[in-house]
Each structure stands twice: as structure tokens, then as C-alpha cells.
Amino acid sequence: MITAELLSDLKSILSEEQMIEGESENHLLGNSGQVTIYPKSEEEIANVLKYANNHRKKITVSAGETKRGFGGIIDSADILLSLANYKGIVEHTPGDMTLTVKAGTPFKELQDYLAEHKQKVSLDPAWPEYATIGGIIASNESGPKRLGYGAGRDVVIGLRMVYPDGTIIRSGGKVVKNVAGYDMNKLFIGSMGTLGVVTEVTMKLRPLAKYESLVLLSFPEGNVEEIRSFAIHLLDSVMEPTALELLSPALSQKLIGENLHTLAIGFEDVESSVHYQEEYVKKIQPANSKMKILQQKEAQAFWDKIYSIGPNGAAPAAGSEIEASLKIGVTNLDVLHVINISQQLKDTHNVVVEAHGGIGHGLCQVNLKGASEDIESAIDQLRNSVNQLGGYVIVKHLPLSLRKKINIWGENPSYFFLLEGIKSKIDPNSVLNHKRYVGGI
Amino acid sequence: MASKQIKTNDKHVKNLANIVGGSRSILYHKEDLLAYDSDGFTLHRHLPKAVVFPKDTQEVAKLVKYCSDNQLPFLARGAGTGLSGGAIPMNGEVIISMVRMKRLLSVNLENRRAVVEPGFVNLKLTNSISDKGYYYAPDPSSQYCCTIGGNVAENAGGAHCLKYGVTTNHILGLEVVLPNGEIIEIGENGIPDAPGYDLLGLITGSEGTLGIVTKITVRILKNPEAKQTVLAYFDNVTDGSQAVSDIISAGIVPAALEMMDKTAIEGVEAAAFPVGHPKDIEAVLLIEVDGISAGIAEQINQILEVCNNRNVREVKVAQDELERGRWWANRKTGFGAMGAISADYLVQDGVIPRSKLPQVLNRINQISEEAGLRIANIFHAGDGNLHPLVLFDARIPGESEKALAAGSACLQACADVGGTITGEHGVGIEKREEMRFVFTDEEINAQTDIREVFNPNNLLNAGKLFPMPGRCVEIKKELKEKEAAIS
Amino acid sequence: MSLKEMALKQDPSCTTNSLSNYLWSDAPDENKWADCVHCGMCLESCPTYELTGQEQHSPRGRVHLIKSVAEGKLEVNEQFMDPVFACLDCRACTTACPADVDVGGLIEEARGQIRQAMPLTGWKGSVSKLFLQGIFPHQNRLNSMGSLLKFYQKSGMQKVVRKTKLINVMPQHLVEMEAIMPEIKEPLRKKYKNEKVIKAKGETKNEVSLLTGCVMDVMFSDINESTVNVLTRNGNDVSIPQNQTCCGALHVHAGDRETGRKLAKQNMEAFKDSDKVITNAAGCGCALKEYPELFREDPEWHEKAEEFSAKVEDISKYIHDTGYEKPKAELNTRITYHDACHLAHGQGVRQEPRDILLDIPGVEMVHMPNADRCCGSAGIYNITNPEMAGDVLESKMQNVPDDVEMISMGNPGCMLQMAMGVEKYGRNQKIVHTIQLLDWAYQKEDQLKGGE
Secondary structure: OHHHHHHHHHHOOOOHHHEEEOOOOOOOOOOEEEEEEOOOOHHHHHHHHHHHHHOOOOEEEEOOOOOOOOOOOOOEEEEEEEOOOOOOEEEEEHHHOEEEEEOOOEHHHHHHHHHOOOEEOOOOOOOOOOOEHHHHHHHOOOOOOHHHHOOHHHHEEEEEEEOOOOOEEEEEOOOOOOOOOOOHHHHHOOOOOOOOEEEEEEEEOEEOOOEEEEEEEEEOOOOHHHHHHHHHHHHHOOOOOOEEEEEOHHHHHHHHOOOOEEEEEEEEEOHHHHHHHHHHHHHOOOOOOEEEEEEHHHHHHHHHHHOOOOOOOOOOOOOOOEEEEEEEEOOHHHHHHHHHHHHHHHHHHOOEEEEEEEOOOOEEEEEEEEOHHHHHHHHHHHHHHHHHOOOEEEEEEOOHHHHOOOOOOOOOOOOHHHHHHHHHHHOOOOOEOOOOOHHHO | OOOOOOOOOOHHHHHHHHHHOOHHHEEOOHHHHHHHOOOOOOOOOOOOOEEEOOOOHHHHHHHHHHHHHOOOOEEEEOOOOOOOOOOOOOOOOEEEEOOOOOOEEEEEOOOOEEEEOOOOEHHHHHHHHHHHOEEOOOOOOOOOOOEHHHHHHHOOOOOOHHHHOOHHHHEEEEEEEOOOOOEEEEOHHHOOOOOOOOHHHHHOOOOOOOOEEEEEEEEOEEOOOEEEEEEEEEOOHHHHHHHHHHHHHOOOOOOEEEEEEHHHHHHHHHOOOOOOOOOOOOEEEEEEEEEOHHHHHHHHHHHHHHHHHOOEEEEEEOOOHHHHHHHHHHHHOHHHHHHHOOOEEEEOOOEOOHHHHHHHHHHHHHHHHHHOOOEEEEEEHHHOEEEEEEEEOOOOOOHHHHHHHHHHHHHHHHHHOOOEOOOOOOOOOOOOOOHHHHOOHHHHHHHHHHHHHHOOOOOEOOOOOOOOOOOHHHHHHHHHHHHHHHO | OOHHHHHHHOOOOOOOOOOOOOOOOOOOOHHHHHOOOOOOOOHHHOHHHHHHOOHHHOHHHHHHHHHHHHOOOOOOOHHHHHHHHHOOOOOHHHHHOOOOOOHHHHHHHHHHHHHHHOOOOHHHHHHHHHHHHHHOOOHHHHHHHHHHHHHHHHOOHHHHHHHOOHHHHOOHHHHHHHHOOOOOOOOHHHHOOOOOEEOOOOOOOEEEEEOOOHHHHHHOHHHHHHHHHHHHHOOEEEEOOOOOOOOOHHHHHOOOHHHHHHHHHHHHHHOOOOOOEEEOOHHHHHHHHOHHHHOOOOHHHHHHHHHHHHHEEEHHHHHHHHOOOOOOOOOOEEEEEOOOHHHHHHHOOOHHHHHHHHOOOOEEEEOOOOOOOOOOOOOOHHHHOHHHHHHHHHHHHHHOOOOOOEEEEOOHHHHHHHHHHHHHOOOOOEEEEHHHHHHHHHHHHHHHHHHO
């Protein structure tokens, strides 16, 4: 049997307790492996990759499994390489405000550790308890606070990775400013593990905000123009919101019990500055809107809730209903349209829709729940509308069966040959996350 | 300036001239070309074959295609202010000068972005939107004349990147002419995270070796509501360095955090913009915080407290914009000011982890003593970007060589503590060999592999950024390829 | 100079004369280019670089070419001449340069070499020769040319010429100049021919001498009048040495350094008894201050020139520094101020004229963007390089605010050029000299007093 042969080959690289045979039944989300391995050292990872490369095996990379439903049209690869046991802080010099950490470290673990030093990684991804830093970087996850703090590409200053041929490659470094050679970090951030296995991530840190609050502004009329002009007013002021997230009425209902379009405006700074900014928002508050202000822990609790509203690949919903999650990118203010169009899918396509998007950065997350064919046509419909706005739709979570039907990345870009060229240079045998990326890379 | 006849027998020159519409847009006489034999880095010089001045993307694409089809090496050039030689035509390239593509194409305040042509000058962008209260954040000290196209190629930094990041953090979209003449658009409409590998991030900082940028969408920011600047004098460098770390550790993210040592202070006080720094202090810090007015005072108090805890001799807050301006002028003209105390200087651009500052400064002192040359230190202390200025006199035989060796030793010192060899000036020709201080052969190969995808014939800006070929890297690679072929 | 210069030092030394292709004495000074590190901070300050985007038409490019001739890499030929003579000599690069490289000085020295290597021919040569050698140095000829112009204007011939399109036989740019020729009045030096000293009104505080200037005194004699009025009103005895001559600026700009030296010597003689030499033409003032440059190879005259140049001061700076009576009458007008290159970049006088204007009641100052950008006049540049001068002027005029009534400045060359700009682009501003406005305010004050 093939699996047995594989197992015995792998035994020369790893100890037996580091590997288990794959799931017997087909997983809803696919992306399984005949054998799941849990390497503990970089050397083991390199050896496994070298072996796979030489023996034309396919490897799927995983750790927290939150993104198991993100991309890929293969039920099971030869090896599922899990970094779940490859975790821990490698280096942290508080005075440098930089941190090197192993890829399999769960995000929350990381933040809790840093909080002791009054520092943080300034990213706010979904499912922080499960999602690992490696996965967050590989899938380029960001949250509402991207407006204030940027994304993975603004935070990562160095990566260490294993190439498919087993070579260890470092990109960037440990310093916050670096233009030596190509900015290779960028290439690997968001590459969905198709180029190499990230083993260590070095990031620049931010101080924990001394104070934070959240202004929730709900608009009873649901008038897009009204929300738009308020947002423009706020963005054109000298206020510095760290988040300016528009919630769809359904999501607003779920989070704060108001079935209305709601703007979540986050402020983080020293206390006096935060209150000063709240006052400013009060001053320009549209006449018929409702305002609620949450301070400190309450504000944090709100954001924590937002981070767990989407589907989690590690614990997919059971039952007949299908879950989908979409990442939509448009020009900043077009977020208003996207949220509105998404909201309408509820009636036209009989699906449950929860959507939110950052007016200051243009990225939306739309979560859908419903019957398979409804989800399929809803995604189709949404993609059409977004294309007209010049934007894109990426389906971040979808059962394998539907991923085989829907191109989750959308049309290939005109420069697809470059993406292909990069992939075939680095991973000519397509060992890593085969067909999981744009255009079947 | 009337259009003249093209007087040459070189068919390539004639054909290139035809593409750009005649004699006003091409230079090919030796006398004119000589002005293009280097950029801001003058240690190497070489004449280009010709210099062409396209007016739009189509012309760039045609020029590139022509060069590519005819195996003519070529490169793009902006204002030519680069400090590492990225625009020097070492192989007698056809220089494609982007300076006539200098329009501001659009400004969209609501969505906080602007679209510019590559020849648009950095500072002009801020000047064009400042009346509305907006600005473009990356501010290299050459911003008065450097182009945004060049900034993209070099991933330019500046004094304020500690808080706001460097060029790559502000680029939303690019139109690029690839080395085969094909035009592509990345980050269409300036929307972030387009599906696919982040070519935007890869091309930014690729020093003109992957393609020629012809249109740039940048993020623009709202001016901060308030700004405060502090000057602090220290009697020893270690206290000054510790204060830097303490400020950062206190949870303050200053907009800028600059430091000068005693020798540097001697220079700036002897030059055009003295501000009366005491002559006997060992270090001065220039700290700027900006943001919401209501929060500034608290941060300033914290900074003053930190400085006092680190035995500051004197610390003061700028009383008005005039005083702030004088402090900055004093700092920003620091390099040029060295002319006042030394015949020549060599500037380096290492970066170190902030906490290693005292250690590396000691090492630089040592290097200075060993070489018998003074080294002034002016640096972006906040992000650990050092600019050691090796002072020497080229007229004294052997001193230039000593200075070069000392400069390289400074970079080695940075690399030794986990730092890097360039923070904002780029590798270019200057630091090709020093790339080995920070990267293994395999890592350098990984990068040239990427270049091959974009620039397979290596006609575009060849010989930059990576150690000279023909050495072990290439040989090993050949072996590897043979090995692969066999297996 | 940075280490980067060293690359060149690996070549045989550039200071030995064997390599240099400068064949005449007074060659470009090595010390002037040695400071250039090729950083490029000068680029955007240069009007010709702005227009062409070409390095050889930029300050650092020109410096590099000038240096290359000295190193034997280039010859003094047509191709070299082009960029060197396309320079407006506006000195904006000197202001922009962090290392204080004297680009203007280098350019003038290089022009000296070029003119000797390849004398001018063709119409440019004739015009140049006529103005530089035939007219400017000879006050009487200038006067009679002035008289001729005056006759031409008064006689109505001007109208005839304009109407009958006779004017079209002239090259276009000369036509434009003709259209804005100021009305010619009696020159100051003629008027005060018999007065040794024009006494201060009231108590004498200082004694000064006035350089009346060649063109200024003929074409803009009323500005000279105003200058005398302002000086005497503020306690200055003014003398006008009769044997003074043209400052030589235009000759030096054009590469005729020999004539420049001749004129310099005559002026140094003429003003040898003066403690203070006042100029109201920025170009002249700058030239006088730079006389030492002409005598680098002549220690005796160099010393005299140093002494002389220390005495030279622009009227606006002099008045500002020694104190002046603030006018009380209101001149209700909106104005903008243009920095003459040779005042702002050449002499560092920027704030003083603005302060003076703002001290006049009722004057509202509107900011002109890029106020210190060259207007394209640059001596006789507008005659010799009409196309580039025209482009520079166009870009200048775009910066002139729409809603001002006057444009004030401190240099006659600029005044002619800006007047041409106003005419050419259908604008309606009056062109005035800073000191004229101050004088008018005084006069108005006196009139009002007289009326009481």
C-alpha cells in the first residue's frame, strides 16, 4: 500500500510519534494528507521536503487548521505537514521591539506573551486562539484595525523558510529598515504556502495602546449617502481612528443588538487623546443616528466577537447548511456598496449574510450560510457586482465540493505568467500546496 | 532647442530617436552622455550608449521592446540622486530617462490616494495637496529633487519612517513595463491584496532590475493635528542610546528620533545652520512626536522624564515652528556640513537592532582609532539606521583606501550584531559584495532566480544588487543544475 | 567633496596642465568643482533642467562637463558650448547646493575659455558684439541710443512701425521686446552732471555713491531718480562719480572676461574714494561683488577688488539696515514680489525688499509661488537664447497671481522681461522697482502734506 511505503520512508526522517495516518473519511474541507506529520525541528522539515521533492510527493501545509477551507481542490495530498508542534518564541528583545517566533505559534499565545511586555503584533486576524502566525502570514490575514496598523506586509521584517528542495532561505532580517536585496518577504506573505514552508517569522512590534475605546454609530435610515458623507467627514478630519468598520444590519444585530447599518469606530492612544476623539465624533454625529461608546475591556470584547464570527476551518459547521466566507477588495468608499449589495443577497438568494468592511482600507469580509446552490449563485452574483466596481472577490472558506466548482481566486490576472514563473522556479515539482493558489498554482 | 537632425550612422540611435519623436528626446553625443555617466554615487562611471526621453508608457514599452529585440542593455533613470549607483550604465546601457513623465495624474482625497507618473518629484506631491491638509509620507532627504519612480525602485525611506514606514508601505498600485516590453498593471485601482503573489512589494525596492515603473498609485495621509519637537543633550553616548530605547519601550512611537554624536555636532555647528549645540556634549537627540493634540503633552512629559532619568544635561521643547525648523535644518544638512570640518567624507548606511546601539558605537570608535580617521555618526536612532561618516583627506596618500576599509568595517559591525548593510540607500553597485555579509549563496541565488523570471536575458540594469557573477555562486548553481539534469 | 571623487583621482591627476583642454589663462577653478559630490540637490532649482529634464542642462551636469574638459575627457567645442551657454546664470543652484559649490563662477570661467577658443559668428555674434562692445561700455552711445529710442517713441514712429507691420521684419522675440520698451527719460548722470554731491534732506548721516548703471540710467532713469530721492530722504549724501562705467556683468556672462576686467578696473578707480557703493540693479550689484573672481590670477588687483566688493550694497538692503522713515501715505494696491536671481541667489537679499514693501501703508502683498525662480531675462540671455528664455518666462508668468496690480522687483533686466511677459500673455500688471514704490509713497505723503 502506498501509505505504508510513505510511512516507512518518513520513519527515516521522523520518529513514529510524530506521524499519524490520515483521516479515513473524506473531510468536508479537503486538504487532508495520507499521513500527517508533526516535525519539531527545521531540519526535520527540510528533510521531509527534500524527500517529497525527490520522490514527487505532494505536501499540504497546516497548523491551526483555521484555513483548511481556504483554497485547494484536492481531497488529500501525500503528506499533511502540520506545524502545530513547531511553536514558541525564538527571540524577543523588548528594547528593539522586534520578535522572532516559530511559525506554528498560535496568535493569541503570542499576544498574551507580548502583553506582559506591554507590546503587541499589530495585526488582528480572525480566530486568534487557533490561527497560527505562520498561517496568518501565509494567507495574509488582516482585520478591521488594518486602517491604523497596516497588514502583514507592513509588520513582517524577516522570514525563515524551507524551500521545496530543502534549502533554508532567510528573507529580510531582524531590523526594521532594510533594503538589502529584493524584498522577498513580500513574495511569501499571502503566497498560501505554495513557495516554501515558513518556519520563523520576525516582526516589528507596537506598544500596547494605553487606552482604547469604540464608538458605535448606527444609522436607522440605512441611507448609504448619509453614512458616506459622515465617513468622509471623519476621514478628512485630523482624527486618527484605528478602525472604521461598517457592519451590515444582520451582523450589527448579532454583535450589539441593533439591526441597523453600524459604523464601528475604534480609537487607541493615550486616554486624553481617545476621549478627545470621541468628543469630536459626538460633535459631527448625524442627527438621527444612534451612538454608543464602549471603553477599554468592553471595546476589546466587541472586537473579540468580530474575530470569531466567520467560519473556522478547524471546526466547520455540521448540518446541511453550507458556510462560506469571502474577502472582497474594493476602493475604500466602495465598501459601502459592497455591504449593501451583500445585504440584499439575503432576500434574492435566501442566504444568511453577515458582512463588514473597512471604509478606510477597502477590504470586506462577507460570511454566507445557506444551501449549496444558493451559496454558489450568491457568490456569483456578488462577484459580478464587485467586478463592476473594479474590485475582486476571494473565497476564503468553502467546502471542497464547491471549491471544485467555483474558482475561489477569480480570473487570473494579466500577469499570471509571472506568478507561474515564480512558482516553477522555486517549486518546479509543485510539491507544496499543489493547486491551492491563483490559477491552479 | 529647435529640432535638429540626428547626426549619426548608428542605426540603433536613429531607430530609438524615431520611437521618441526626434532629436529633442534623445542624447547621443559624447559631451551630453558624459553628464549621465553616474548618479549620486560617483565611484564608478561609464558612458551610456544613448539617453532617451519617452513621454508616455507606450513609448517606454516600444523603447524596451526595441532594446530587448536587439539585445541592447538598458536601464531606467529618474533624477539620478541614488547613493549606491543603481542608475550607472556599467554596460553602456541605453538610459531611459523618466523625467519627462512627470505629471500628477489624479488626486482622490476621499479615498486617500494619488496617481503620479514616475518622474514626478517627491516633494511636489506633498506641495500639491498640503493646502487640503494632506501629505505623502516618505521623505528622503533628497525629496526636493528625487522622483517617486526612483523612490519606488530604491524603496526610499526618510526621517519620518519610524512611525510612518518607507515607500513600500505607501504604494498601492503600479503600472510596469516588463523587460520584454509588455505593460502590466498591478494593484489595479489601488486596491490592496490583489490575488496572487505580492508583485507590488517585490518590485518596490528591486532597484530597477525587474521592470520599469510608468505609473504609481500612492497612499496619501492627513497631516497630524499637532507636532512637538524635543532636543536633548547628553554627556555620554550610552546615556543617549539608552534614552532612545527607553522612549520606545515607554510605548511612545515618535514620528522621528534622530541622534548625532560629538563629531557630527562639531560639523553642523561649523556649517550653514548652527543652532548653538554645546561643543562639549557627546550626543544630541532630536525627537518629534505627532498626532492628536490632546495626547501630545503627555508623551512629551514622558520623554522629558526618560531623558532626565538618563542623566540628560539639558532638554528643551521647540517653542515655535521657527525653532523647530532651525533644528531640522541643522540635522538635515548634516552630511553636507561635514565639509566644514573635513576635506572628504564617506557615508555608510548600516542598520542595527536598537538595543545594540552602544555596542556598535563602541565598535565604530574602535574602527576609527584603528584607521586613524575620525568618524562622525548621524543616524535615525529610532529605527537603528546608522550613517557613519568617515572623515578623511583624499589628498593624503593611502587615506582614501583606509576610509573605504573603515566604511566596510562599519557595515561588517552592523551585520555582526544581526543588522543589515543598507537601510535606505540601496545596494546598487556600491554594496554588491557586502551582500555576502548578510546573505548566503543560496539566499542570493533565490533572489537572482526571481530576477530571471522577470528579466530572463538580464538586459535590464544588469550587474546591480548582487555580488559579481563568475564566482562561487554561479559555479555552484551550474553544478546544481547539472546535478538536477542527471537526476 | 566626498570619497566618490576618488574614483577620478585614480586617473592621472587632473590638475596637471598637460591633460586639461583649457588652453587659456583664467581657466575654471578646480577648487570650485572639488566640492561637488554630484548629489543632485541642485536639479529642481535649475530652470533649464526643469524645461529639458536633461543632465547636461543641469548645474551638476554642467559642473561635471566643465571638470571633464579639465581632465582632458572633453574638448572645448560646439557640443560643450551648448550646455554652458544655455545656463541662465541665475545662481539658484548656489542657493540649493548644500556644499556651496560656485556653479555660476565656474560657468563664467568656462565661457571665457569657450569665447577665446571659438569666437562668436553669425547674427548672435553681431548682436552680442554690438551690445557688449559697441554700446554698453560707452555711456554716450547708450545715451544717444536712448535719445534715438526716445525720439522713436515720441515721434509717433513707434505707432507707425507697429501699425504697418514693419516690425515683422525683426525676429519675433525682438518684436516682443520692442513692444515693452519703457518710455525714455533723461538719464541721471546727465541730469546731475554738474553736482558733485546731492545733499541729504535734513541731517547727513551717511555718505554713499551710486552706481547709475548703463541700461538703468538710460531706460529706467526714473528708478535712479527714485533711488536718489529715497537715499537723500533718509539722511544720505549721494555722489555719482562721473567716470563710472558699465559693471561688466553682461560681458562676463557672455565669456568676454577681458572687457569685464577693463570695466572693473575703471569702476574700482571711479569709486575708490567712496565708502559705500549703492546699486539698484541686482545684476550689477552681484557683478561688482564678484570682481575678485576676475582677478584670481592678478594678486594686486585681486586685493583691490576684494576691498571694493566689500563696499557694494543693494539699495534695499542698505536702506533696510541703516534705517528708513516709514511712509505715512497709503498706496492702496495689491502687489506681488519677484526675487531677482542676482538679488536673492546672488546676494542673499530676500526679506529686506519684502519688509520695505510691507512697511508701505495700504500695500497688500500676495505670495507668488516660486518667487525666486528666474524670469528668463538673465542679462542678454533673452536676446541670445530666445526660445529657452521664452519657455522660462512662460513658466514664470504662470506663477504670477491673477489678482495683483503690480509686480515689484529689484533688477532692470527682470523688469523688461516681466513686462514682456505681461504683454505677451495679456496680463495687466504694472512692473515696478521696489524702491520706486517706496519713493511714490514718500511723494504721495509730501503731496498730501502740501495740500493741507
